[in-house]
Structures are given as C-alpha cells and as structure tokens.
Amino acid sequence: MNQMTTTPTPAVTVEQSAGQADEPSELSLTARLDALQRLVDLGTGRIDPVLLSDASALLTRAGERLRLSGEHTVVTLAGGTGSGKSSLFNAVCGLNLSPTGMRRPMTSKAHACVWGLSGAGPLLDWLQVDKRHRYARAGALGPDDPQGEESGSLQGLVLIDLPDHDSIAEVHRAEVDRFVTVADLLVWVVDPQKYADAALHRNYIVPFARHADVTLVVLNQIDRLQPSEVDECVSDLRRLLEAEGLADPRIVTTSTVTEGGVDAFRRVLVETVAARRARAQRLVADIDRLAARFAEHYSAAEPPTMLDERRAAELVDALADAAGAPAVAEAMESAYELRAVDYVGWPIARMVSRLRSDPLRKMRLTELREELRGAFTGPVGAQQGDVDYALHGLTDEVTRELPPEWAHSVRAASRSRAAELPEALGEALKGALPVFNQVPRWWWLVKTWQYFLVLVTGATLLWILLLLLYGVLGVSDDPPGLIGDAGLIPYVTVLLACVLGMGALTSSACRNVVALSSARHGERMEAHMRERIAEVAEEKVLYPIADELRAYAGFRAEAERLLNASRK
Template identity: 80%
Template sequence: MTTTTPAVAAEPAAADQESRPAAARTLATRLDGLQRLVELGTGRIDAALLDETSALLTRAGERLRLSGEHTVVTLAGGTGSGKSSLFNAICGLDLSPVGVRRPMTSKAHACVWGLDGAGPLLDWLDVDKRHRYARASALEPEETGRPESGSLQGLVLLDLPDHDSIQAVHRAEVDKFVTVADLLVWVVDPQKYADAALHRNYIVPFARHAGVTLIVLNQIDRLQPEEVDDCVSDLRRLLEAEGLAAPRILTTSTVAPGGVDGMREVLVDSVAARRARTERLVADIDKLVVRFADHRAGGEPPSAIDERRAADLIEALTDAAGAPAVAEAMESAYELRAGDYVGWPIARIVARLRSDPLRKMRLTELREELRGAFTGPVGAQQGDVDNALHGITDAVTKDLPEAWARSVRAAGRSHAAELPEALGDSLKDALPAFNQVPRWWWLVKTWQYFLVLVTALSIAWIGLLIAYGVFKVSTNAPELIDEPGLIPYVGILLACVLGMGALTSSACRNVVALSSARHGEKMTFHMRERITEVTEQKVLHPVADELQVYAGFRNTADELLGHQP
C-alpha cells in the first residue's frame, strides 16, 4: 500500500546540542515574561485569562522539572479511527484493546521506551500504573525485523480514549492529556476526517500549535490509491481553512506492510531532536500572548497626567479646602493681633468701654479654632473633592484599552475618601504660630506705653497746676505746680504726646497691613505647597504608578510578541 509522508529531515546531532540550550533560555525568558504579564495584569484584565496563564506557568514549571529526555506523544481520535490499532502497531505488541465494541479504550495507555526518569513523568501525567508498559527487551518479539526500539529511546506514547465518547469521563481524560502532551497526534479515518466535534473542540482551539500537531489519516487501506491523494488534499484544505498553518499530514495503515513506517520515522525524528517539549510550551505561550496583546494599545502610553490638568486639579482642591478663605481670615487675625502691640493703648481703652463684637469672637484664639476645624472632613467637603476629581484622567485614558482605562480611573479615585481629611490636615499644618511676635512690635508697644505714661503725668501735672496754681489749695506748693501760666505749655505737651501716640499707631498699622498681605501670601504659598503634596500623593502618583504598570505590561507583551514567528 502506498503511503504519503512528509519530508522530515533529521538535523545533525551537533546542531541539536547547540540549539537546545538556546531554546531553553528563550523559553525561560518567555515564561518569565508571561509571569510578569500575570503580575502586572492581576486585578486589571480578564481574570479567566490570568487564571489560564497561571495554570500554564504551573504546568510548564512542573514539566520542565521532569525528564527532558522523554517526549510525550498522544494518539487521540474519534470512535473507530483505529488509534489503538496504530498504538499497538508502533509498539509492536498488543497493549491497547481493539475490537468492534465501542469504546474500547476507557483509560490512557502508555508505552515507554527507556524507563530511566520516566516514572515521575508518568506519575505527573497521572497514567494508571496498570496501563503502563515498558518497551524493553523482555517485551520485544524475538524477531521484529525493525530496529525501532533503540531509535525511539525516550518516547512516551499514549493511547487516549475516544474524544467523541458518550462517557463524559472519557472526554475529560482526552482534554487533560491534550493539554500536557509534547506532541499531539490526531488520528482520523477516511470516513470521518471532517468530524465537526474534532475540528470545533480541538483543531480550531489548537490552531497555533501546528508545530507540535500531527494529523494522521489512518485506514487508507480502505481507499484506492488515487483516492488517497484526494482525501489528503481535502483534509489539508479543511485544516488550513481552520487556521492550522502548513499542517503535517501522514497516511497510515495498520494492516498493510510498512503502513506505519512513516509514522515511526516522524516519531524517531521527534524523539531524537528532543524539542517537542519546548516547542509545545512555546506554542502554549504564543496562544496566550496573542490574547494578552488585546489588552495593550499600539501607541506610546502617557506617563502621567499633564501639567496643565495637574495644576487645575491642585487649584480646584485648594478652593475645595477653603484655603483662600483661611488665608484671608488669618490676615485679619494677624492685623488684630498686631493691634494689641502697635495700637494706641488709649484708643483701645476707649474701645473697650463700648460693646465690640470682634472682641467677643475671640480672634486672638483664631488659630486654635481653625486647627480644630481642619481635624476632620470639615475643611473640604466630599462633594467638592469629587467634582475636582471628575474627568482628571480623561486625557491619559482615551487611547488605553478599556480594562486599563478603568484601572487608571480607579487609581485616580483610589484615595478620594481620604482627601477631605488629608486636605484639612495640610491646612492645619500650614497655620502659623501666633506666639511668634516680631521684635519691633515689642519696641513699639514699649514706646506707646511710655507715651501713655507721659500722657498720665501730663494730665496729673495739669490737675496739680489747676489745684495749686488756680485754686490755691496750698500756699507752700512748689513752683512747678503753683504757676498757672504753665498750663498751656503742659497742655501743648499733652496734645503732642497724644498726637504722637496716634501717629505712631497709624504708621504702624500701615506697616502691619503690608506685612499682613505678605504674611497671607506666604501662608497661601505654604498651604498650596502642602495641598500639592497631598494631591501628588493621593491622586497624581497613583495614576502615574498605574500608567507605569501599563507601560511595563505593554512592553512585556510587545517583547513576547516579538519572539513569535
């Protein structure tokens, strides 16, 4: 019987030895990149994709720790495809049951060429020990006429249950081994090679695994020689239409002489190259990386909120915290406090004789009252904060994938509930201490009270002049208080002192007004500084950090995509 086999050339052994370490390094790099994608994407992108990727990373780690000298090959197919007969033909022994009754294979059967290191691998594959067979001299026929036992050293060949079995446990068994096999061999027959269940459930989902997939058209002994090529061409057309690039198709027959030689040669080459394990994992990675690529945009991502929007946000939060009103109140308090030092004491005494509402407001204690007002979310209302944050991330998220745009927006509002209290604390810390009195205030106060003393002495002098000089209450009074003619001069002195006190107070108040304005500007600057720190800590930095995470995710995905063929 004529068979169709692909041209598979065995590479030189030296080339294999050089390429395997490089492939292993590339695989390790790609697995590390995939791990970074999972870490960066956790909580941000599709959880199902992350779970699937984590499962692959776990599976890859376990497989790489197990024997690299063995290649796991699965024979999978539908009912009646003859995969168990093909399994027995390759093994050279009747190890897997065959017959008319279906299904014949209910558990995976394994035949191993080379037992060293195969035990842990079979345990990991969860192959029942009752269905493990070693292809050693004790099991070989005395006269096989074939040297395949040596050439297949390192092969772990699995015969799986039917993928279209009515038993769900059989289908689950197929799904499990298809996920972990190094080389996938799908056995089809001329009558059902277009089976919808096979193509829908396995061929299409594993279309990117063409490099580790082999399609075997079995039972070609049922076809005429000219029908074989037509059947292979139609199968190839169907596979290519489903995305399996350059599919490898073999034809076999378990009843014709040499009908499985082509299949055996492919297995020999695969086992000798020892690349199937790495190629399978690479194919699994490629399949997932394409899905990760859907979560990254092509353009260069922004690194932070632009300066204009950041400045607008700081301004809005400054207004929300009431910083301008606080600065104005503190300016007024500064002026009032200065009045206690540089004001004309006599004018204050006169003012106290009247009802003064400002005095009742206890403005000298304003700082303590303001500090108490900013210990909670009283300084900035939550609604004002929310309005300030509205749309702050629109510019940086407009070109991001939706999942990442959502995570950046969430980062911008991650501390929204903390902002009112944090803004209140920032204002509280910016309030100045009123016990720090400028030295010139004390000098002016000393001067003013000296003038008050002179005023009091002048008034007393005038009184004594009137008593002793005008009314002559005593005839033995000193000349300074007994001469009525001194009254105008003392009056002039009193007027000068009063005028000097009022003039000093007025001049100092003008100076205080200028100092108060500078004081208010300085305090506004300090409050804005602290509000800027809060804004950066609670809004701008979280957004920048999230954008940096996205940039790392995008760069890692691009690197992994760059390794794909």
C-alpha cells in the same frame, strides 16, 4: 495481552547530557514564562480573570512539566472512532497493547507505552495514566523483531493512545481534553472518510491552531485509497487545515496493514525524540496562544505615565476649595490684623474702645489658633461630597486611549483613598496654621514707642494739673517755676497735643503697614496650605494613579514582548 511491565531485552542508552539538545529552547522558554508571570502579577484584579486563571494554570503546569523528566517526550494519539489510532499505536509499539475494533468506544482509558523507564514513573503519575495501562519497551524485542532497530531509536518516547474524542461517553472526551493540554506532541489520527469531521476541527484543530510546531496530522488507512487518490486526499486535508489557521501543517500517511505503512510516522517520532525539543516547543506554543489573548488587553497608543501638570494643579485647587483653604487664609489675614492692633495700636485709643462693646474682642485671639486647629478634624475639614466632586473627571484625559478594563482600574485608583481625604485635608490645614506667639520684631519696637508716648502723655497731663493747682489756684506760696508759672499751660498743652498726635499718627501708619503685611501673610498662608494639600493630593490621589499607569505600561511592554516573540 492486558499488561506488560518490561520486555526481556536490555534498555538502550542514549548518550546525551540532559537538556543539551534543547538548551536554546529552554532559555527562550524561561524568558517567556517569566514574562507571563509578570503579566499575571500586573493584570491581577485588573483584566479578565478567566484569562489570568488560564495563564496561572499554564504556569503551574509548565513548572510541573519542567521538573519532570526532560529525557522523555510525551506523544498522544488522538482521533475519532474507526480512525485506527489504536492499531497505529500497536504497530509502533510492535505489540498488541491497546484494544482495537469498530465498536464505540473501543479504547476507554489512556494506554501508555514507554521507551526507557528511568524517570518515566513520576511523569506517568503526573499524566495520571492508570498503572494497569502502562507498558514499557526497554529496547528491541529480539533478533527477529523487524522493528527492533527503529524501536531502539525511540528511547525516551512516551506514546499514549487516547479514547475517541467523539465518544458518546463524556468521561472519554474529558480524558482527551486533559491530555491535549499536556502532551508534548499532538498527533491527530484521521481516516480518508472522516478527516473533515466537524467535531475534530471545531473542538481541537481551530483552538490549537497556534500549536502547528507540536501538531502532527496522520492520514491513516490509506490502503483504502487508490494510489492516485492519496495525494488528492492529502492536498484537500492540507487545504482544510490551513484554512483553519494551522500554518504549514505536517501531514504523514500511514497504513497498519501494509508493509512499511508506518515507517514515515515512526521516522517523525524518532526525529522528535532525538531533538528533545517537543516539551519546550509545546510550552512555547501554549504561551504564544495566551499571548494573543493578552494582546486584546492593551492599546497601541503610548501609555501616559502620570497626570499632566495642569490637571494636577486643578486637582489641588479643587481640594483646596473643598477644604476651605481660601476662607481659612482670609480668616488668618483678619486675625493677623486684629492681633497687630495689640502691638502697634495707640494704647489710649484701645482703652477708650474698651469702654464700648466690641465683638471682635470676644474672639479671644490668643486662643484662635487652637480653635482653628480644632475645626479641621475628621470630615469637618472637607466634606466627602466636595472631595468626590474634585475627583470627578480627573482621569478622563489619561484614560481616553486605554483599554476599558485598564481605564476602569485607573479611575478606581484615583478614588481608592477618597475616604481618607477629608481627614487628611483637615490635618494638612491644621499643620499649616502659624504659631501665634511668634510676632514680628518691629511690632515690639512700635509697642515700646507707643507706651513711651503714653508715659509722656501721662507726665504732660500731670504737669498741666500741677500748673493748674500751683499756678492758677495758688495752693502754695512759693512753688517751683515749672509748676507755678501759669503761663506754661498753653505750651504744655501744645506738647500734650503733639504727643497724642504722634501716638495716633504712629498707630495709623503702622495699621497701613499691617494691612499690607496681612495681605502678604494671607497669601503666604494660603500658599503654605496649598503646599500641604498638594502633598496630600500626591499621596492619596496622584501616586495611586501613577502606580496604576506604570502597571499598565509594564503590562503593555511585557505583552508586546511576548506577542512579538510568538510572531518570530
């Protein structure tokens, strides 16, 4: 018989609400899938891309499988040549659906037998089972079918007979590998002679050792053994499986040529189908397998959340030096003193100094702010090499106990915006420069006082001149007493000296005050520039580092939660 669409007997209905039996597993599975998705999101661009690709593939496969029928359980029969898996498949189905024989290979395509057609079509399409090799069992074959009662208990089973895993045809091995990754229950059929086959154990048992809950090993053809040899063979097989990491392996014995030889295997299938948990258990096993691989990408040490204050302060100091903030503050301090001279200096002394060449006057202090602002644009504000030096070794302490790939990602985050720093530092210094048309109020008071003294000085000089003209030279016969009495000249001269002295003394005293004020002004300017530089450091360096450390902390928490769940 090459193909069978359905048997004549009516389908058997299992009265059970969808998902009822596997609800606890589904809830646990959902949480694991969410955790796995977060691990993929957090690990993208940071950890092993092969692992992330495998995890993404699992998430895609899980989403597809969960959208398909939950009433059907996919069970694959896999084994080597001559193990009798096709005979076992036919025995369970009650019909000769899959070709049997000893030649290599006998089964070249996957054959599927389905108990219960409703919802099975999309599932078989997803499994990529050729429609020519799909068979359906709607229930018992008839009143004389010896397996009719058990057959009806398998409602929801999708039993698949695979090609030989040790086939000489590569396409057959690829077919086995594909189904091994999607089956809800993996059934490995072995025979007494080749149950220790190295290819089976190396390629499938060991890699899928964490899938013990969804793995069943069938020791077939026990009719070839003496009764006393069966237990010995099972014990040796169990020892071998446990040594390869398959915890508490499930093993059943079968014989397709003896009466009741497959009853134990059929009971396992009935229990599996009835429980409706194999789908969730398989996906959980796949996730647990990945969880162990994710565990290699985080350390046991508690992850830091940010750079410590000392390192952050050192970074600001280094960036301030790179941007030349101390030099700018010193220049602004000098500019403050020079500008103060225009207000608190003795005007007569300034007029005298203008008769000499003074290079400081050529600085055009009224335009100093604009000139300084123009100096801090683009890379002129800070050289890229100085910025790179400031970032060197910044993350050494926080990455010391991180896994290599995460340490690399944190270091990369610290430099991710390094190219933006020179211009940003220049803008920060520009924004920190003061407005030169804002001067202290007391400067204006002193300037008013100084010009009053200048006015008095001028008036006194005029008085002395009039005394000389009228009191000494006698240019007038009857001058007023205040300008005609030559005896007043010494007193007026003393008054002139006092005024000049008061002006000079006021200028000297104010210069001392200005010197102290300029020092404080320079300190305030440097502190203000450092505040602006600290903001740049936070935005361009510290925040990216903190984001990366938070990503690692989240990754570590999710990976630990996933790994702890797999150990329970």
